Amino acid sequence: MQKIFEQLSVTKHLLFWTLLAIPVSLTAGSLVALFLWLLDVVTRFRWEHAWLLYLLPLAGVVIHFLYKLWGKNSEAGNNLIMDEIHQPGGGVPARMAPLVLITTLITHLFGGSAGREGTAVQIGGSLASLLGKWFRLSKEDTRIILMMGIAAGFGAVFGTPLTGAIFALEVLAIGRIKYNALVPCLIASVFADIVCSAWGLHHTKYHIRIVTDFDFLLLGKIILGGVAFGLAGYVFALSSHSIKSFSNRLIKTHKWLIPVTGGCIVILLTFIAGTEDYLGLGVTASSPDGISIVNAFNENGVTSWSWLWKLVFTAVTLGTGFKGGEVTPLFFIGAALGNTIAMLTGAPVELFAGLGFIAVFAAATNTPIACTIMGVELFGSDYILYYAVACFTAYYFSGHSGIYTSQRLAVSKKDGATLED
Incomplete structure (x- = not known):
């Protein structure tokens, strides 16, 4: 009988996090898809207008004042999300998502050399934090939903859902993986990737030819x-x-x-x-x-x-x-x-x-x-x-x-x- 109750408890736990993963994945996957589409637009626009590079210093001033006026602690980016997972406190502000999306596009439009993972992770983390506040989650559950946000953002932006799930667990501490959020992160990452792809976004395909046996x-x-x-x-x-x-x-x-x-x-x-x-x-x-x-x-x-x-x-x-x-x-x-x-x-x-x-x-x-x-x-x-x-x-x-x-x-x-x- 005890084993039956244990399995029912596990089922309840997984059902709870699956239901929470749906809004996290829908919002994160959709915003990441929007971000990737806009990123492609601004990149191609810069290619066609090389003179935009000379406005990069001015673009940096705009980014600086955007964060100074509205960013507050959100300027810490990925590190803020990780700090909140280690020790939940003030939370991750919802304004982080639109701010990092806009400023990343500005960076790329004017020729800054940067990536996209940080933006996707911050989008996922800030949205997950907002949902955690709405659902009044405990500190431990807040940690898990923030990790789900990281997994969703990472899995969607690169089209690598399994990597996104493991990355969210592995990146927090060197040499240690905690498995308490393993399944929730996997669900969020897979769903977010599906949502992102459903919007018509296609990731770059790479291929390595098989050229040799073990050597x-x-x-x-x-x-x-x-x-x-x-x-x-x-x-x-x-x-x-x-x-x-x-x-x-x-x-x-x-x-x-x-x-x-x-x-x-x-x-x-x-x-x-x-x-x-x-x-x-x-x-x-x-x-x-x-x-x-x-x-x-x-x-x-x-x-x-x-x-x-x-x-x-x-x-x-x-x-x-x-x-x-x-x-x-x-x-x-x-x-x-x-x-x-x-x-x-x-x-x-x-x-x-x-x-x-x-x-x-x-x-x-x-x-x-x-x-x-x-x-x-x-x-x-x-x-x-x-x-x-x-x-x-x-x-x-x-x-x-x-x-x-x-x-x-x-x-x-x-x-x-x-x-x-």
């Missing part, structure tokens, strides 16, 4: 590549945080000068690089043979230093106050670095571009399991062992740093010691 020499190259991917993730996180910290120390008053300076630096970098391909999202380029994530999967599709150029462009953009995400630029950095490593070592270019794509992301976010699953969802399961080797190696060699300052350290990578209860 110890190739495995050795992948391990070395994993080290490079981990160091790249570490450098990106360090650069972004350092630029933000340095600019705030350097400019103590008139903070609007920080994005002005950042915008000017991006313009200067564009002249030095001799191309506009490092601006914006970077999934595709304005010309078919331009430098992009898609072309990184082709031989000679990028230059040997494309990964470093994108790293610098994005670190300056986000470190000086422009909005967007870090993840798509990390995909660019990783795919371009993987291409370079493959060309130098004679390894398969498509495979290494794909490995870099997921492994640099794993390093910078400390989410190796989610990124391994992402490899399966994006590229197929044929090379799952190689995905895991690259992501796990990169995870360790990125140290304890990461792009999210609110990510806690639960288990040390160095000695396995538990640091957080």
Whole structure:
């Protein structure tokens, strides 16, 4: 009889969270679809009007004052959502969703180098927080619905629902996954992806050809590549945080000068690089043979230093106050670095571009399991062992740093010691 009551309790629990997942997924999936459509519109508009780049410093001033006037604590972005999951308090403001959507579009319209994950996660998190307040959820349930918001936003924006669910659980603390929100996050992520796709949004398709059976020499190259991917993730996180910290120390008053300076630096970098391909999202380029994530999967599709150029462009953009995400630029950095490593070592270019794509992301976010699953969802399961080797190696060699300052350290990578209860 006790077992029957236990199963009934589990059924009630799952039904409760399934019902809550419906409004979270409908709203998050729909807003993410709107965001992706608008992002494509502003990107193509910028490609057709290159002069918009010269207004990037002014766009930074607009973003600064939008957050100063209406943003309040929402400027903390993903870190605010993570802090609320760790310790529910003031909540995540509903204004975060429209603010981050508008300011991310402004960033991309005028040529800032940024991504889209941060926007989608903040949309999902702020909407989930609002629903949590409406339903008067307890602190523990508030944590779960916020994690559902992260999963819904991430799963919808990349079309990777399983990755979205695991990412929401894994990103909170280095070295530890709590399974109390496993099924709710999966339900929210799957539903949000379905909703986003139902609006007619199509995600970029990637393909890695099966070129070889298991090969110890190739495995050795992948391990070395994993080290490079981990160091790249570490450098990106360090650069972004350092630029933000340095600019705030350097400019103590008139903070609007920080994005002005950042915008000017991006313009200067564009002249030095001799191309506009490092601006914006970077999934595709304005010309078919331009430098992009898609072309990184082709031989000679990028230059040997494309990964470093994108790293610098994005670190300056986000470190000086422009909005967007870090993840798509990390995909660019990783795919371009993987291409370079493959060309130098004679390894398969498509495979290494794909490995870099997921492994640099794993390093910078400390989410190796989610990124391994992402490899399966994006590229197929044929090379799952190689995905895991690259992501796990990169995870360790990125140290304890990461792009999210609110990510806690639960288990040390160095000695396995538990640091957080």
